[in-house]
Amino acid sequence: MKLTARSLIATALAAAIVSTGVAAEDVKVGALMGITGPLANFIPPILNAAKLAEADVNAGGGILGGGKFTLVVSDGQAAAQPSVDAASKLVNLENVAAIMGGLSSGATVAAANAVSIPNKVLQLSPTATTPVMTDMEDDDYVFRIVPSDNYQGRVLAKIVLDEGIKKVAVAYVNNDYGVGIAGTFKAAYESMGGTVAAYEKHEDKKNSYRGELATMAGSGAEALVVIAYAGGSGAKIVKQSLENGFFDRFIGTDGLRDDILIEQVGADALATSFFSAPTSPADNPIAGPFHERFDKAYGEGSDKPFVDQSYDATMLIALAIEKAGSTDRTAIRDALREVSNAPGEIIQPGEWNKAVKLIAAGTDINYEGVSGQHEFDAAGDVSGYIGKFIVKGDTYEQIGIFE
Amino acid sequence: MTADGLFFYFVAFMTMGGIYAILCLALNMQWGFGGLFNAGIAGFYAVGAYTGAILTSARSASHVGGFDLPIVVGLIVAGILSGLVGWAIARICVRLKADYLAMASIGIAEIIRLIVVNEEWLTNGSLGIAGIPRPLEKLFNGREAELVFVVFVWILVAVTYLVAQRLRVSPWGRVMRAIRDNDVAAASIGKDIQRFQTETFIVGAVFMGIAGALSAHYFKFFSPDATEPLLVTFLTWVMLIAGGSGNNRGAIAGALIIWAIWSLTEMLTNQLPTEWATRSAYIRMLLIGLFLQFVLQRFRSGLVPEKPPELRPR
Numbered sequence: 153m154k155l156t157a158r159s160l161i162a163t164a165l166a167a168a169i170v171s172t173g174v175a176a177e178d179v180k181v182g183a184l185m186g187i188t189g190p191l192a193n194f195i196p197p198i199l200n201a202a203k204l205a206e207a208d209v210n211a212g213g214g215i216l217g218g219g220k221f222t223l224v225v226s227d228g229q230a231a232a233q234p235s236v237d238a239a240s241k242l243v244n245l246e247n248v249a250a251i252m253g254g255l256s257s258g259a260t261v262a263a264a265n266a267v268s269i270p271n272k273v274l275q276l277s278p279t280a281t282t283p284v285m286t287d288m289e290d291d292d293y294v295f296r297i298v299p300s301d302n303y304q305g306r307v308l309a310k311i312v313l314d315e316g317i318k319k320v321a322v323a324y325v326n327n328d329y330g331v332g333i334a335g336t337f338k339a340a341y342e343s344m345g346g347t348v349a350a351y352e353k354h355e356d357k358k359n360s361y362r363g364e365l366a367t368m369a370g371s372g373a374e375a376l377v378v379i380a381y382a383g384g385s386g387a388k389i390v391k392q393s394l395e396n397g398f399f400d401r402f403i404g405t406d407g408l409r410d411d412i413l414i415e416q417v418g419a420d421a422l423a424t425s426f427f428s429a430p431t432s433p434a435d436n437p438i439a440g441p442f443h444e445r446f447d448k449a450y451g452e453g454s455d456k457p458f459v460d461q462s463y464d465a466t467m468l469i470a471l472a473i474e475k476a477g478s479t480d481r482t483a484i485r486d487a488l489r490e491v492s493n494a495p496g497e498i499i500q501p502g503e504w505n506k507a508v509k510l511i512a513a514g515t516d517i518n519y520e521g522v523s524g525q526h527e528f529d530a531a532g533d534v535s536g537y538i539g540k541f542i543v544k545g546d547t548y549e550q551i552g553i554f555e
Numbered sequence: 556m557t558a559d560g561l562f563f564y565f566v567a568f569m570t571m572g573g574i575y576a577i578l579c580l581a582l583n584m585q586w587g588f589g590g591l592f593n594a595g596i597a598g599f600y601a602v603g604a605y606t607g608a609i610l611t612s613a614r615s616a617s618h619v620g621g622f623d624l625p626i627v628v629g630l631i632v633a634g635i636l637s638g639l640v641g642w643a644i645a646r647i648c649v650r651l652k653a654d655y656l657a658m659a660s661i662g663i664a665e666i667i668r669l670i671v672v673n674e675e676w677l678t679n680g681s682l683g684i685a686g687i688p689r690p691l692e693k694l695f696n697g698r699e700a701e702l703v704f705v706v707f708v709w710i711l712v713a714v715t716y717l718v719a720q721r722l723r724v725s726p727w728g729r730v731m732r733a734i735r736d737n738d739v740a741a742a743s744i745g746k747d748i749q750r751f752q753t754e755t756f757i758v759g760a761v762f763m764g765i766a767g768a769l770s771a772h773y774f775k776f777f778s779p780d781a782t783e784p785l786l787v788t789f790l791t792w793v794m795l796i797a798g799g800s801g802n803n804r805g806a807i808a809g810a811l812i813i814w815a816i817w818s819l820t821e822m823l824t825n826q827l828p829t830e831w832a833t834r835s836a837y838i839r840m841l842l843i844g845l846f847l848q849f850v851l852q853r854f855r856s857g858l859v860p861e862k863p864p865e866l867r868p869r
Contacts, residue, residue, distance in 0.1 A: 187833050187836035187837075188836045188837060188840060195833060196833055199833060224825070225825075226821065226825075227821065227835075227836040227839070229786075230780075231780050231781065231783050231786055232770075232774050232776075232777075232778075232780060232781035233571060233770075233781065233786050234786065234817075236567070236571065236773075236774065237567070237568070237571060237817070237818050238821070240563075240564055240567035240568070241564060241818065241821060241822070243560075243563075244560040244561065244562075244563045244564035244567065245560060245561065245564050245822070247557060247560050256780065257683075257778070258683060258776075258778040258779075258780040258781060259780070261683075261685070261774070261776040261778075262774040262775075262776055262781065265774055265775035265776055266567070266570075266773055266774055266775070267567065270696070270697050270698055270700055270701050271563070271697070271698060271701075272697060282682060282683075283682070284682065284683065284685040284776065287685070287686075288685065289686075326672060326673065326680070326681065327681045328681040328682050328683075328778070331675070331680055331681055331682055332682060353673075
């Protein structure tokens with residue numbers, strides 16, 4: 153009896169020690185960014201968004217019982233060799249719990265294959281759209297929160313057919329963006345009964361595309377699908393088509409859906425044209441307040457590409473770590489789907505404190521971010537939303553949304 | 556920072572460093588021994604990488620092949636094809652004086668890059684080739700696989716070094732140095748300058764191709780952005796010049812030292828306040844430039860200068 157009492161006390165003491173002894177653990181997460189190199193211009197707002205997520209976690213009471221959540225920023229120069237080196241430093245020297253990043257596809261895949269997968273570290277890219285990542289043998293350590301290029305191509309094919317356009321010409325830029333979307337668009341469009349009358353790739357940043365356009369105009373297509381960046385070749389192609397009377401109706405992807413296009417060709421000329429772009433869910437009430445908060449913190453930039461995704465990716469990693477309850481890298485991987493996928497109590501940006509309490513109470517949570525709901529499938533991909541846009545006045549208006 | 560973290564960083568460092576060491580030894584054969592200014596290293600690297608990738612990857616609908624051949628076969632064919640490209644270029648360009656050869660080789664590297672980006676049936680264009688295997692992948696996984704690969708890379712560095720050393724002390728190497736230092740004098744004693752220069756260009760190209768194939772196996776994925784001239788051609792030149800052109804050990808030392816600076820300066824700039832995150836990356840580039848200035852000013856002929864081999868008595 154005495155013994156039992158003593159052991160009871162000992163157990164109680166031990167429990168007390170354990171419960172107070174769960175010292176707050178500081179957590180480091182790597183941000184693999186292409187700070188120098190070809191994507192340099194995009195980086196400041198993307199990095200600010202990740203920093204905002206970091207600040208939200210710390211302001212909301214910290215991570216793993218009040219620990220400090222720190223982003224370790226690393227420069228992968230948006231190319232394979234330096235990204236592998238940068239990821240290796242993050243994982244081995246900084247001992248990060250997970251990696252947010254890889255921006256360009258080549259850098260992301262190389263860093264994942266050479267570092268994240270062998271070292272069993274979760275890598276979540278906010279921007280890499282290459283179809284390669286879907287089929288990668290990654291032991292489930294590699295995720296992304298943008299739809300694969302395949303996805304936008306397929307949805308665009310459906311949008312075009314819904315408009316009653318049965319015959320198109322496709323002009324696409326010769327890089328992974330253009331080739332990826334154009335290929336899946338063509339396959340999906342033809343399988344649904346459309347005809348691709350002409351299919352031409354072009355190099356970015358030339359002065360004249362009249363030669364290619366004249367060939368395509370002779371094909372009898374009803375409209376021209378332009379898969380290119382407005383600031384690169386896209387706006388020039390539209391302008392030269394109009395000037396020479398090759399085409400008067402255009403269909404563009406998110407690269408073309410840029411204010412530069414309206415500035416250069418005018419809204420009237422684009423009256424019958426329409427565009428597709430990844431978008432937030434139609435009734436997403438999260439985006440507005442988030443963008444206001446972002447602009448208040450950093451002055452500007454909330455409308456820049458991949459700001460939403462960068463915030464969401466950082467937040468999802470933080471939630472997965474909190475859910476895992478430690479910096480065990482495999483546990484974090486396993487927790488990611490639990491915090492991001494339905495079902496569960498919905499958590500929105502800025503609700504870190506609420507999320508922590510729910511996780512502590514053992515409630516399942518489901519993060520719904522600025523850029524979408526992020527339901528990861530078995531390959532670590534998300535489906536996301538593609539919006540249909542038309543030109544109205546001097547800006548774009550979303551008139552439809554497709555899943 | 557933990558002990559095994561440090562160790563596996565070292566493993567990753569030596570893997571990339573080893574690949575650069577092979578590139579650097581190969582350039583040393585062309586420039587250090589032969590005085591041939593090859594500014595198109597990225598071209599040979601790409602030929603090797605894509606050859607290795609296409610031959611060893613599993614069958615794919617998006618590009619020619621893959622043929623699922625053993626990695627050793629891939630490496631050998633990568634070397635041979637890169638050497639053949641080297642032969643073709645040497646036939647056309649090797650008679651040109653140094654600066655013209657540099658221009659011609661830049662042009663050819665650019666042609667190869669455009670082929671790689673545009674011939675989708677061959678290389679899958681800008682989407683790249685995925686699913687490239689690594690040696691003994693089935694037997695090891697995770698961090699063990701990293702160890703296996705670094706050993707594999709350094710076996711090839713050793714082979715490259717032995718070949719380069721043997722060439723250096725051979726009569727052929729002496730002729731090459733004579734041609735480099737005074738081609739008219741070498742011609743006057745009956746040496747066929749063009750033949751020797753073609754040979755040295757081919758040998759260098761073979762090893763550049765092998766280095767390319769190794770990179771493809773390391774990344775298990777290869778797309779055109781990994782053939783960026785800044786990261787391949789320029790960096791290899793910097794390594795050779797800083798290490799000591801003409802000296803094989805200097806070439807390896809230069810590769811490791813420059814790669815260390817490239818890699819480790821980030822740790823310095825990471826100490827800067829976080830608001831500086833975007834700026835620190837540029838400060839790092841500045842530091843690398845400053846170090847190079849220092850080496851080039853202080854050690855004119857590189858950290859490990861060339862020593863002509865002693866004649867061996869018969």
